[in-house]
Every structure is written in C-alpha cells, then in structure tokens.
Amino acid sequence: xxxxxxxxxxxxxxxxxxxxxxxxxxxxxxxxxxxxxxxxxxxxxxxxxxxxxxxxxxxxxxxxxxxxxxxxxxxxxxxxxxxxxxxxxxxxxxxxxxxxxxxxxxxxxxxxxxxxxxxxxxxxxxxxxxxxxxxxxxxxxxxxxxxxxxxxxxxxxxxxxxxxxxxxxxxxxxxxxxxxxxxxxxxxxxxxxxxxxxxxxxxxxxxxxxxxxxxxxxxxxxxxxxxxxxxxxxxxxxxxxxxxxxxxxxxxxxxxxxxxxxxxxxxxxxxxxxxxxxxxxxxxxxxxxxxxxxxxxxxxxxxxxxxxxxxxxxxxxxxxxxxxxxxxxxxxxxxxxxxxxxxxxxxxxxxxxxxxxxxxxxxxxxxxxxxxxxxxxxxxxxxx
Numbered sequence: 001x002x003x004x005x006x007x008x009x010x011x012x013x014x015x016x017x018x019x020x021x022x023x024x025x026x027x028x029x030x031x032x033x034x035x036x037x038x039x040x041x042x043x044x045x046x047x048x049x050x051x052x053x054x055x056x057x058x059x060x061x062x063x064x065x066x067x068x069x070x071x072x073x074x075x076x077x078x079x080x081x082x083x084x085x086x087x088x089x090x091x092x093x094x095x096x097x098x099x100x101x102x103x104x105x106x107x108x109x110x111x112x113x114x115x116x117x118x119x120x121x122x123x124x125x126x127x128x129x130x131x132x133x134x135x136x137x138x139x140x141x142x143x144x145x146x147x148x149x150x151x152x153x154x155x156x157x158x159x160x161x162x163x164x165x166x167x168x169x170x171x172x173x174x175x176x177x178x179x180x181x182x183x184x185x186x187x188x189x190x191x192x193x194x195x196x197x198x199x200x201x202x203x204x205x206x207x208x209x210x211x212x213x214x215x216x217x218x219x220x221x222x223x224x225x226x227x228x229x230x231x232x233x234x235x236x237x238x239x240x241x242x243x244x245x246x247x248x249x250x251x252x253x254x255x256x257x258x259x260x261x262x263x264x265x266x267x268x269x270x271x272x273x274x275x276x277x278x279x280x281x282x283x284x285x286x287x288x289x290x291x292x293x294x295x296x297x298x299x300x301x302x303x304x305x306x307x308x309x310x311x312x313x314x315x316x317x318x319x320x321x322x323x324x325x326x327x328x329x330x331x332x333x334x335x336x337x338x339x340x341x342x343x344x345x346x347x348x349x350x351x352x353x354x355x356x357x358x359x360x361x362x363x364x365x366x367x368x369x370x371x372x373x374x375x376x377x378x379x380x381x382x383x384x
Contacts, residue, residue, distance in 0.1 A: 014041045018146045021188045032190065038139070074144075075121060082124040083107055089127070089337050090180070091295035097228055105225045106173050113170035115156035119177040122148035126184055130338045142188075145181075152178070160210065165221070168214035172226040175210045179203055179299065184339035191350035196313040196324060204302035233296055240280040240304075247279025248272050254322055254362060267317075270308035274323045277301050281330045291334055298331050298340075318359040325351045329366035332373040345370045 012023025013030050015038065024031045025042075033040035087093060087102040110117035122145045129141035152174065159171050182203045189197070211230060218224040240247070248255075255271055257263050263271075281297045312320035325348050332344040348366045355363060 012042075014043050015039075018143050019188055021185075022190050024190065078121045078124040078128070078144075079107060081128060082120050086124050086127045089339065091292050091299055092229070092232060094290050094292045095232065098232065101225055101228055109170045109173065109225065113159075113167060113174070115152050115159055116170045116174045116177075118148045118152040118155065119174045119181075122146075122152055123177050123181050126181055127338055130184075130341065149181070163210070163213055163217070165217045168217045169225050172211055172214045175207050176229075179207050180339055183299070183343065184341075186343045187341060187346065191346060194316075194350045194354040196316065196321065197347070198310060198314055201302040201305060201310055201313070204299070205305070208303040233300065236284075236293075236297065237300070240277070243280070243283075244276045247276040247283065250279035250282055251275040251323075251326065254319070254326065258358065266308055267312060270306045270312060271319060271323065273304075273306045274309050274320075277304055278323065278326055278330065281327070285330065285333055291336075295334050295337065295340075298327075298334065301327055316354075318355055319362075321351050321355060322359060322362045325363040325366040329369040332370040335373055344373075 012025050013033060016023035016030060016032055021032065026034075027042065029040040083103045087099065087106075090102055093099040093102055106116070107120065110120055125141045125145035125148060129138045129145060132138040132141055156171070156174050156178075159167055160175075163171055182200045186197055186200060211226065214226060215230065218227070221227075252275070255268070255275060281294075281301060284294045284297045309320060309323075313324065328344040328347045328351075331340055332348075334340050335342070335344060348363070348370045352360055352363050352367055
C-alpha cells in the first residue's frame with residue numbers, strides 16, 4: 001500500500017500533535033510553543049493513548065467534528081474557497097480543462113467519497129491559515145486542517161487498500177491533495193537538528209503508485225477525471241527520459257568526487273538520476289514555460305527519485321543533501337504560490353547550516369538563488 005501521512009508526535013504537546021509536527025517535548029513549554037508564544041499543554045502520557053492513533057484498530061478514530069449549523073456553514077465556506085481560490089493555485093490550472101477538473105469535477109466526486117471531501121476541507125483550511133490576518137485565525141484554521149486531515153487519512157487508508165474502478169478517480173485526487181498539503185506543511189516542521197523531509201518524499205511517491213494502479217482500472221474509461229492530469233504530464237516525462245545526459249550535464253559539477261572521496265557505483269547512479277531530474281526542472285525554467293506547468297515538474301521530482309537516493313538522504317549523506325538543496329533552489333522560482341512560500345528558504349538555510357564546511361560551498365549558490373526569490377516579491381495578481 002502506498003505510504004501515507006503518519007502522526008509525527010504521539011506524546012508531544014497538544015498543539016504540536018494538532019499541527020502534525022515533531023515536538024521536542026521540552027517541559028513545561030516545548031520549543032515550538034515557545035517560538036510562537038502560545039500556551040503549551042501536555043495531555044497525553046507516553047504509555048497512554050498512543051495506540052488509539054492506529055487506524056487498524058476496531059475503534060472509530062475519525063476526529064470529533066460535531067454536526068451543527070456552525071459546522072455546515074464552515075464547510076460551505078471551505079468548499080467555496082477551494083473551488084474559487086485554492087484550485088487556482090494548483091499546478092497546470094492555467095489549462096482551462098484542468099481548472100474545470102479541479103474546481104468542478106473534483107468537488108462533485110467528493111460528494112460521493114468522504115476522504116476526498118475531508119481532504120478538500122483540510123487543504124482549504126491550510127490555505128486559509130496561510131492568508132489569515134491574525135494569529136488567532138491562523139491557529140483556528142490549522143486546527144481545522146488537522147481535524148479534517150485525520151479524518152481523511154483514517155478513511156483513505158481503507159479505500160486505497162480496496163481500490164476499484166468505481167473509486168479510482170476519487171482515490172487518485174485525494175492522494176494528489178495529500179501530497180501538495182504535505183509539501184505546504186514543511187513550513188511548520190522543526191529544522192533543528194536538521195532531518196531531510198523524507199516523509200514528504202514518501203507521501204509523494206504514493207501518488208505515483210496510486211495513479212499507476214488507478215490507470216490500470218480506468219484506462220479505457222473516457223470519462224475518468226484523472227486522465228487529463230496524467231495525459232498533460234506524459235510528454236514532459238518523455239522529454240525527461242530522452243534528455244537524461246543533457247540534464248545531468250547541467251549539474252555535473254555537483255557529481256565530482258572530493259579529494260580522497262570514494263563513491264559507490266550505486267550511489268553515483270542515484271546522484272546522476274537526481275541530477276537529471278534537477279536538469280529537467282531547470283530546463284523548464286529556462287524555457288519560460290508557464291509557472292503553473294513548471295510546478296508540475298516540482299511536484300513530480302519526489303515521485304521519480306530513486307530509492308537509493310532516499311536511503312542516502314536518510315543517512316544524511318552530504319552530496320544527497322546538496323542535491324536536495326538545489327531542488328529547493330529551483331522551487332524558489334515559484335514561491336508566490338502559498339503551498340511553496342517560505343519552504344525553499346527554510347530548507348536551504350537549514351541544509352547549509354547542517355553541512356560541514358567542506359560541503360557548504362556546493363550549496364552556497366542555492367542560498368543566493370532563494371534569497372533573490374524570497375516570498376514578498378511575487379507577481380501581482382496571482383492567487384496566493
């Protein structure tokens with residue numbers, strides 16, 4: 001089964017659990033709550049209710065979102081915001097057919113598939129939190145996001161395990177939304193001590209797995225709504241494969257072994273494949289393609305990463321971290337979109353600070369690029 005979100009903190013403070021970020025569990029106030037100057041509450045013991053987060057249990061783990069007039073009003077607000085605002089910030093929605101898919105077809109699918117409806121609510125809440133004018137509103141929407149996300153995951157895991165022709169479309173769109181939401185949530189994660197965002201990569205790879213399974217089920221269904229998304233991306237994937245060597249050459253300077261460094265053949269192959277992906281993304285930027293199509297390349301990057309490279313990231317291999325920093329530098333060209341925003345700047349600065357002096361020079365240009373494209377210099381008029 002493709003890997004989905006997992007709760008980052010089971011015994012951390014209440015706020016960190018709600019926001020699904022790692023809690024350092026410092027007492028009486030954790031580091032995250034201290035930074036945000038908010039109350040820190042520990043309401044769960046280490047040996048307490050951790051098992052209740054496991055969706056495999058027979059208990060109902062959906063969040064308690066009580067039925068009320070206020071809930072109906074709030075969900076209408078979130079659905080409306082998704083259709084008229086959030087969908088216009090998604091990759092490829094400069095193409096009218098794909099904008100209609102996201103703003104019309106996806107909400108319609110959600111009416112008969114609860115995990116997709118909850119995913120829309122979570123993602124819309126996340127977007128509204130990003131543009132909230134007060135900290136109180138931001139916290140309110142982030143809490144909503146965590147509640148709907150928990151409900152999405154509980155139901156979606158079961159549906160992925162029973163993927164069928166009837167639910168393939170809805171399952172695919174739910175997975176795509178979860179992936180973009182996971183990238184947006186990198187902004188909330190702790191960066192000291194630095195750990196590569198492997199969870200986001202694993203979630204993104206789940207998109208590829210789900211879409212492959214779904215495509216086998218609906219490839220002869222002309223009415224399948226996920227097909228236009230796949231069809232518009234396939235030519236770009238074809239170019240990526242056909243220009244591998246040219247793409248690698250754009251980042252060949254990152255592959256040169258340092259003095260005395262011995263590089264395993266499998267590791268070098270993983271580095272080269274990743275460099276090829278970076279070159280493919282850079283080619284899109286240099287060609288002047290629409291920024292929303294460029295974002296498709298960014299979201300495809302983790303899907304196509306080789307397993308070996310992910311292992312190297314988990315080991316905090318310095319060359320792998322340098323290559324990751326260059327991905328975030330390329331992502332900084334699209335910081336005007338709310339779900340990218342400050343993420344590249346935060347990740348690059350954290351990677352640069354984590355690298356030893358001998359490797360920092362290879363990531364220095366990333367710092368320069370991301371500083372030049374920091375949030376706040378966005379083109380006027382684009383939805384954020």
